[in-house]
Amino acid sequence: MRWSGLAPVMGPDAEWLLLGSFPGVASLKAQQYYGHPRNQFWRLLGDVRGIELATLPYDARLEALKAQRIALWDVIAETEREGSLDSAIRNPAVSDLRRLLQELPALRVIGFNGGTAGRLGHRQLGDLAKVYRVVVLPSSSPAHTMPYDEKLRAWRALDATGDERPPHQG
Template structure:
């Protein structure tokens, strides 16, 4: 089956852009980023920023993310896939990351949620990757069985960027 991804969540003052690969079936059916109840994304981002995102309703989570100056999207905009695993992705259409980056003038950090997002996303960024702090983070997916504390340690690297954006025009 061919699936359409979710629209980006962003404001122009975002400093972080978090990119997944493509939503899983639970997320697509709910039309919510990281909609699987065992996905650790909301807990990880909340713990990194010191905000309880998990207890909020979905729309409030999105608003809180934007207030934290965090944008959210996926590197794949549309694909064929059976199930939710990245390994089952077939014939992906990639997202227009260059266009999105032009709409985020304050952006400093791009964090890829998992290896698939990181591999494809870095290819899409090309030379633009040199303009930002780029991190490939352990996947928040329940299929990635790394202990939570290890994932959180890696995700805390998002906080290490301070000062004005290093973007070059």
């Protein structure tokens, strides 16, 4: 089956851009990023930022992201896939990340949620990846069976301030 992804969530002042690979079936059906109840994205990000996200209604989560200057999207715009696993992705059409970056002049950090997002995203960004601090994170998916505390330690790299690059002047 061919699926289309979700629209980006962003405010013009976003400093972080978090990119997944492509929404799972539960998320697509709900039309919500990280809509599977066992996906740890909202809990991880909330713990990194010190705010409660996981228990908020979805629209309030999106508003909280914008207030935290965080943008959200996926590296794949549409694809053929049976089920929700990244390994089942076939014939992906990539998202226009370069265009999105032009709309985010304050952006400093790009976080890829999982290895597939990291591989495809790096390929799309090319030399632009050097302009930002780029972090490939362990996937928040329930299929990625790493203990939560280990995932959280890795996700805290998003909030590291020692090597922040200045905002990109596009």
